[in-house]
Amino acid sequence: MQKPQNSPNIILRTGLAFxxxxxxxxxxxxxxxxxxxxxxxxxxxxxxxAFFVLASMLFLSLLIAVWLTKGKIGRFGFCWKSDHVMQAVxxxxxxxxxxxxxGTALPGEEHGLLKDAAFWQVILLTWIWAAICEEALTRGVVxxxxxxxxxKGFKAFGMWISYPIIISAVFFSLMHINPVIMEMGLxxxxxxxxxxxxxxxxxxxxxxxxxxxxxxxxxxxxxxxxGTLVGYILPW
Numbered sequence: 001m002q003k004p005q006n007s008p009n010i011i012l013r014t015g016l017a018f019x020x021x022x023x024x025x026x027x028x029x030x031x032x033x034x035x036x037x038x039x040x041x042x043x044x045x046x047x048x049x050a051f052f053v054l055a056s057m058l059f060l061s062l063l064i065a066v067w068l069t070k071g072k073i074g075r076f077g078f079c080w081k082s083d084h085v086m087q088a089v090x091x092x093x094x095x096x097x098x099x100x101x102x103g104t105a106l107p108g109e110e111h112g113l114l115k116d117a118a119f120w121q122v123i124l125l126t127w128i129w130a131a132i133c134e135e136a137l138t139r140g141v142v143x144x145x146x147x148x149x150x151x152k153g154f155k156a157f158g159m160w161i162s163y164p165i166i167i168s169a170v171f172f173s174l175m176h177i178n179p180v181i182m183e184m185g186l187x188x189x190x191x192x193x194x195x196x197x198x199x200x201x202x203x204x205x206x207x208x209x210x211x212x213x214x215x216x217x218x219x220x221x222x223x224x225x226x227g228t229l230v231g232y233i234l235p236w
Contacts, residue, residue: 008148008149010149010152010163013145013146013148013149014146014167016145017141017142017145017146017167017171018171020064020141020142020145021137021138021141021142021171023060024057024060024061024064024137024141025057025175027056027060028053028054028056028057028060029053031052031053031056032049032050032051032052032053032054032055032056033049033052033053035048035049035052036048036049036050036051036052036053037049047117047121047125050125051125051129054125054129054130054133054134055129055133057133057134057136057137058132058133058136058137061133061136061137061140061141062078062136064141065078065136065140065141065144068141068144068145069144074211075144075147076140076141076143076144076145077139077140077143077144077207077211077212077213077216078136078140078213079211079212079213080212080214081210081211081212081214082214083209083210083212083215084206084209084210084215085214085215085218087206087215088206088214088215088216088218088219088222089218089219089222090222091202091219091222092199092218092219092220092221092222092223092225092226093222093223093225093226094226095195095198095199095202095219095223095226096222096223096224096225096226096227096228096229096230097226097227097229097230098195099191099192099195099223099226099227100226100227100228100230100231101230102191102195103188103191103192103227104230104231106185106187106188106191107185107187107188114126119232122228123225123228126224126228127221127224127225127228128221130220130224131217131218131220131221131224132217134172134175134220135203135207135213135216135217135220136213138168138171138172138175138200139168139200139203139204139207139213139216140213142164142167142168142171143164143165143168143204143207143208146163146164146167146168147164149162149163149164150162150163150164150208153165153166159205160205160208161201161204161205162204162208164204164208165200165201165204165205165207165208166201166204168200168204169197169200169201169204170197172196172197172199172200173193173194173196173197173200175196176192176193176196177189177193181193195223199219199220199223202219203215203216203219203220204216206219
């Protein structure tokens with residue numbers, strides 16, 4: 001008689017997911033900051049460091065995904081599916097605009113890293129690069145690794161919010177509590193963390209619904225774009 005396979009332990013696997021995220025963030029931060037120090041100076045150094053931090057995050061996330069899936073990284077969402085693309089674009093833009101309007105109404109300073117950056121730098125770094133690299137880690141590796149627990153969760157507003165989606169949202173929100181964000185003041189930091197969590201829930205939902213990271217990346221990208229455009233269009 002064949003013995004039934006043991007299902008993964010949810011606490012153990014969540015703890016391992018946490019360690020994977022910490023490892024990737026720690027290594028990517030070290031690599032990116034060191035590279036930025038070596039190749040640039042002044043304002044360019046900060047932007048260059050941010051670029052290489054994200055690049056390292058993407059590389060390490062792909063490396064972990066290849067290892068965990070034995071090369072079948074499509075299981076972690078690294079595949080092209082065009083389902084729900086327009087929904088993702090609209091949801092992201094609307095969310096970004098709302099978050100930015102609420103943020104500007106709160107006391108605090110602007111984001112120190114990007115306030116003096118050129119518009120094209122903002123587009124490349126936040127609209128495109130950050131969306132791709134951060135989604136590879138949170139909605140790719142984290143949701144993919146915790147996929148055995150997709151059946152655990154709850155339904156809200158017609159969406160199934162699974163355990164992996166919630167955990168990836170928590171990780172993503174915590175990633176946005178950093179010295180640069182904290183300099184903006186507590187009200188604006190809370191606004192960013194709150195909307196980062198909301199963004200994560202939506203991105204995670206479409207990642208699971210389609211099996212692809214593409215809608216999640218688009219939601220993230222358009223969210224950042226909507227937030228940026230508010231700052232350029234509105235007088236305050």
